[in-house]
Amino acid sequence: MSIQDLFKEKTVLSYEVFPPKKQAKNPSSIYKTLDVLKDLNPDAISVTYGALGAKNNTETFKIAKTIKDYGVESIVHLPGIELTKADVLEKLDQLKALNLHNILALRGDLPEGDFTPGDFRYASDLISFIKENGDFNITAACYPEGHVDSPNIVEDIKNLRIKVESGVDHLITQLFLNNDHFYRFRERCALAGINVPIEAGIMPVTNKRQIEKMTSLCGVELPEKFIKVMNRYEDDPIAMRDAGIAYAIDQIVDLVTQGVDGIHLYTMNNPYIAKRIFEATHNLIDHRAKVIANKNLPKVAQI
Template structure:
């Protein structure tokens, strides 16, 4: 007697096409700049919906972000989405940056409140600036017809008074004119499921794209998670225990973990994923391949 066996890693036979987007960050050195463009070159053939470029804390990388986004728009076939925050600038200054993006051919913005500058523990609106992300979204809507993304927090923003208050804030951002939300990274899919239940109960119908962070370094992930309030499941440290010096083994486990997370989300009907690449393409490219994406033929 023979039994047909389809491994879970095999792409679903009738699943809708997967769509992806990638996030990069502005490098601080020439060497890291070369690494960024190697990453962009490696991931461009996967034809993502868009790629986003972050701001540093307090808007510290504004000029570098603008230069990278403008170069992506003019020298690649990718659709760039520039991060824009409320921190450290007046409304007029933020509006000037937004107009500069539009003039450079950039039509997508990720509108965020932003983190306070290094050494400052709590966020305070800039005098004369946009106070919060919903205000920034409304301001961008007056400047040009941008496609505006905003952030969503499956486990709640660290500064939110409650999960319900956080959902109310998401709704304010979407009501102000944002079209899509991108979630903070998470590892427990049940957290995201409960979050989506709250989103639906609030009457929010805009798409929410799950944010996926492949684990390049478990220590780095722990540091990121402590800052943004993401829970590390009790089982997760055991997966990476003893692998600090075993890079290839760590990569294989990280790819399997991220794929299982994406497959569970696919089972719930999600077909779009936003990958936080940390400017390293290998894991993201492997996960996308398992999900069924193939590189486009070279021009």
């Protein structure tokens, strides 16, 4: 069953990992992370390009193949900003050979300094090209608070509709810390005729400096409640970790209760945090699938 079909039957749960940096002390640790994640009932695990650059896919594809071999669907991130059409065709052939059928098609972050742009100015250009050259399930990114490069939320939704109409099967949001932004975004999508499933991207926050840097780059609001959590526990790493986990759990409970299509957990390659969140939320996430299964059971004749 394809990922997009799963949305009809359950609240989808997926995780994100990234390839270790070249200078990582223990680059094989990613596989220890995957050993834990595969047992946390994932419908899919996505693999980013990390810090390796848009043209370096060796580790990304290798990790994605390992995930597939575990019996879990893998989603390969593919940023197009520096890629030519020939580059993408080569990568599509590699993915086909590895039996990998899910791609998260992205524009990609603009590199610092001078760089040679490829053939894909926007993610929609890359998506159209992939659809024309292979039978892939295509995921795309979306931004509940608007993309930092968009002049306003209206233009961002217009551009998202163009992206979806280019061939997107489902969407994953950028992280957000205020669920109200997600609900307003979901309403705007419905009004704009964007009707593909939308997974909510949740990032458990365990480091104040890291999240402040990330949210400033992405234009994400830091809610007052969240700021109070960071300020109270920033000098106690264990307490900050536990508070970040609790905050993410609260977000997920609220989202699932409000009928979110799926949850995409940005694990930051930390299996402990992912496991804690799974243990606290998996019964809730599984509830919809159980309800649908019960509806489909044959009725027993009453005597």
